[in-house]
Amino acid sequence: MSDAELPQPETESTQLDEDDRLKPEFVDAVLDAVEDGDDEAVRQLVEPLHPADIADLFELTPSERRPALAKAIADLLDGEVFAEMNDYVREDLIDALEPHEVADIASELDTDDAVAIIEDLDADDQREVLRAMEPDDRAAIEEALSYPEESAGRLMQRELIAVPEHWTVGDVIDYLRADDALTTDFWEVFVVDPSHKPVGTCKLSWIMRTPRPVPLSDVMQREQTLIAVDMDQEEVALRFQKYALISAAVVDGSGRLVGMVTVDDIVHIISEEAGEDALLLSGAGEGDINEPVITSYRARVRWLIANLATALVAATVITLFEGTISKMVALAALMPIVAGVGGNAGTQTMAVTVRALATNQLTESNTLRAIRREISIALLNGVTVAIVIGIAVSLYYQHIELGGVIAAAMMANILIAGLAGVVVPLTLERLRADPAVASSIFVTMTTDSMGFFVFLGLASASGLVG
Structure with missing residues (x-):
């Protein structure tokens, strides 16, 4: 051609x-x-x-x-x-x-x-x-x-600029120009002591605008955020986000400078971690469309089997009230509503809690306040939804007592869901388990089984199906 x-x-x-x-x-x-x-x-x-x-x-x-x-x-x-x-x-x-x-x-x-x-x-x-x-x-x-x-050790790059504290700005400029082997992608110069421990940083803009004779120690910033070489990459990303960092020094166990992490790597980490938590909550594995079919199957089937086990718990609760259900068929039609709305309420609270834990917004110092907040929200949601469902059921079935029972059950289950949605992730976090992985299973089991139990229990206790 x-x-x-x-x-x-x-x-x-x-x-x-x-x-x-x-x-x-x-x-x-x-x-x-x-x-x-x-x-x-x-x-x-x-x-x-x-x-x-x-x-x-x-x-x-x-x-x-x-x-x-x-x-x-x-x-x-x-x-x-x-x-x-x-x-x-x-x-x-x-x-x-x-x-x-x-x-x-x-x-x-x-x-x-x-x-x-x-x-x-x-x-x-x-x-x-x-x-x-x-x-x-x-x-x-x-x-x-x-x-x-x-x-951080896997994430860091070793190509960086480190200079001694006793140099002048002119010394640094000459060093940068003279050595062709130095990295060309950096935003700041790390200042180290004789044992190669970082004592400060100096932005390139400061070096360019400062007269050559000025000692580096006079223009460098001594306060810096140091990253431990074994720090989890998610924690590294949180440090960058909190302190608005462009780059940060990585130090080993003895405090020596061994590398640096840059913000371009952190952007990828933040994106990965955010998506990872959402996928873990759903049990979809890594959720990558390029992932081999067999790998995706193994990740998802484990989750579905675990959900099957928790569903059996809810089914067991239903069997306790077979007689009650057989006397009033409307109960069977309304049960999924109580469990479903409770499950959604629990998922909302769980998602907020898991995110707060991942971003360090939720710590031991504000745990009780967070629990009180979610219970307050659940109470308001419960009252609102209970009134709506109670009126709707009363009018549809022409049965005021049935409307009252489902309103009370809905109110109780949304409160339970709100409490479970915050307590389950917190408990898993305290047990050093990833709350994004297992929270959904336990919250769903709680809202389903308790929703059925409260609704059918109230129907039986109230004499609704005598």
Whole structure:
């Protein structure tokens, strides 16, 4: 195919829609060119894309066609593209590469991005890739892998600027200009003492605007937020959010500077953690549409079996009142309403509580106040819903006593739901269990079983079905 026949590079307006997503017709054009074996056409279509958009293209490509796409644009698949890829998509492509190819890609990246690629490999593949890397890069990756998963040690990058406290601003500027091997992506300079412990930070803007003879100790900021190397990444994200950080020093157990965390990594963490809690509450696993079917099945079926067990508890409560239900069929029709509304009320409270725990808004110092608040809200909701359902049932069934019973049951179950929605996550948190994982099961069991018990118990005790 001649140059005149090759498709011209796409402009951004024809590649992306108004939400910055790749247009279906563009994806189809790329895959059609792949299908035709026209690698040059594929390359010309894809080359103008940002690395993040190339990563999206692979996610939008069916898994069986990704190897052919990767082969067609092999020279465009650099470390930046792999760093932006979905984990499952990246794993598929990495598995198809030779160890030295993976090592070359990892060597292009900052330590944190390289770790993200290598940590998901099998142990044997990890060793092969690490052996193919340069000694300095290998040592940095091995050290990072020695830290717990989802910790600051895995998240941090080791490429940073650290200078001694006795230097002047001019010394720092000369150092930055003279050493070509220094990282070029940083927002502040870390100031360290002779034992390499951080004693302060200095923003680049201060360095640029301060006369050269001024001692660094006169312009640096001594107050700083230090991140422990084993701190959970969610806690790191909360520190960044609370103190409006751009970057922060990471220190080891002896207080020595070993790396830094930057805000671009934190943006990803905040997004991941927020979505993770929502998915855990629903039992949907990781909720990734690129996740293998069998993996999603295993995550979800466990949750459904657990829900089945809790549903049996509610069913057992119903069997205690078979005689009551058989005497008044309307009770069977109204039972799901009491349990369903109570379940929704409990879910509302549980979602608020889990989020408050995740963001450190809810601590031991304000636990009682939070419980009182949720009970107050439940009381107001209970009164409102009870009045509405009581009047509606009374009019529909022409039975005032039945309306009173369901109103009282609804009021009680919403109060129980509000209490369970806040107490269950708090209890799990105190027991060092993840409240996002198990709260839903216990809250649903409580609202269903107690809803049935209170409603049918009141119907029996009131003489409604004598």
